[in-house]
Amino acid sequence: MLKIINLSKRFAVEDQEIRALDGLNLEVDNGEFCTIIGPSGCGKSTLLRIIAGLETKTTGELIWDNPPKLGYVFQNYALFPYLTVFENIEFGLKMEGVALHDRTKIVLELIEEVGLTGFEDKHPKELSGGMKQRVGIARSLSIEPNVLLLDEPFSSVDEFTAESLRDLLLKLWHKRKITIIMVTHLIREALEMSDQIVVMTPRPGTVEKILENELKRPRNLRSDDFFKMEDKLRELIKF
Ligand SMILES: Nc1ncnc2c1ncn2[C@@H]1O[C@H](COP(=O)(O)OP(=O)(O)OP(=O)(O)O)[C@@H](O)[C@H]1O
Ligand SMILES: [Mg+2]
Structure with missing residues (x-):
């Protein structure tokens, strides 16, 4: 569906250069639910905005199998x-x-x-x-859209509301079979929702590790397997 090759992004702020992303590679399959997780400021939103075409890249390539039709959900709703x-x-x-x-x-x-x-x-x-x-x-x-991009969509609401919104999003995804790329900073949210978990390094952001999440759906957040995966993911994350 989407292949990202050696993506870099630098921002020029006055006479300083901020390296937001550096040599990032990623593949997202058709119909997959992919989450991107990483420390604050590592370039998650920048990556999503580049995928959405809302921000330019400095170097690298984004290759789509077919021209995508994109939907975007913002953290602060932006209604x-x-x-x-x-x-x-x-x-x-x-x-x-x-x-x-x-x-x-x-x-x-x-x-x-x-x-x-x-x-x-x-x-x-x-x-x-x-x-x-x-x-x-x-x-x-x-x-x-055939690709839905979400940037920390549940981080402005309380935990109970977030839970019901997660259920809603999963229901909508199952029904439509679209590709989802979602930024989050929550380990359990990534494990509950996604097939592929992309762990980013601190800035300049690149891919630290990719975890294939093979937990059976619907996911039981209190199962031994879930806790095992949570431990595994925690070890990979340096924030
Ligand atoms: N338009 C911009 N101009 C200059 N610097 C920017 C711009 N957008 C982002 N940055 C910088 O790029 C880096 C990555 O920012 P980004 O918002 O992508 O991080 P993030 O991983 O989404 O962080 P958070 O988890 O806090 O949302 C930060 O250092 C940020 O200050
Ligand atoms: Mg962000």
């Missing part, structure tokens, strides 16, 4: 404050020129899927953090 729930989710479809009748159908189905029925006409400021991220997820899926 349009003056648009309603319905209009936020509708936005991408409108940009694509989808007819009113069709987009209404798509948006209402998504609203039901993410559990926001009855909140169509609310504005973001009237929603809880968890509900805002439900809108963020629905908005990213409205254009039917």
Whole structure:
């Protein structure tokens, strides 16, 4: 699906150069759930933004099997404050020129899927953090992406809300069979959700280690196997 070869990113800040990423290699398969985990400031968001085309790379190559259709979910929701729930989710479809009748159908189905029925006409400021991220997820899926990128999507909500959002995301992924690349700094979250766990080094970020997560789904977070994998991952992570 995606092959990243020798990717580097340097930022020039005044007369200083910040090396954010250095010689990073990574492969993500079609339909895979991949998480990227690493210490704060190691370049996780930069990597995701480069994959999304929101940021330029300094050197290296990104090779897609086919031109991807990308969805993006932000840590702080990044909803349009003056648009309603319905209009936020509708936005991408409108940009694509989808007819009113069709987009209404798509948006209402998504609203039901993410559990926001009855909140169509609310504005973001009237929603809880968890509900805002439900809108963020629905908005990213409205254009039917084949690759969904998420940058610490559950780190702005409390743990109980995060749990239900994780379940929601897994459900949506199973149904759509799309490729997911998610940044997280939580070991147990990576183990619960993903097939491939990419552990990054401190800045300049590169791949420290890749862990194939072969725990059976649905994952039991209290099983011996899960705790064993948790120990294994903890050893690989230097933060
Ligand atoms: N636009 C920018 N201009 C200059 N430096 C930047 C820019 N964006 C990121 N950086 C720097 O690049 C490095 C990597 O930042 P990045 O946000 O990718 O890290 P991160 O791994 O996502 O961290 P966190 O876990 O805290 O979100 C940091 O040192 C950061 O200060
Ligand atoms: Mg980040």
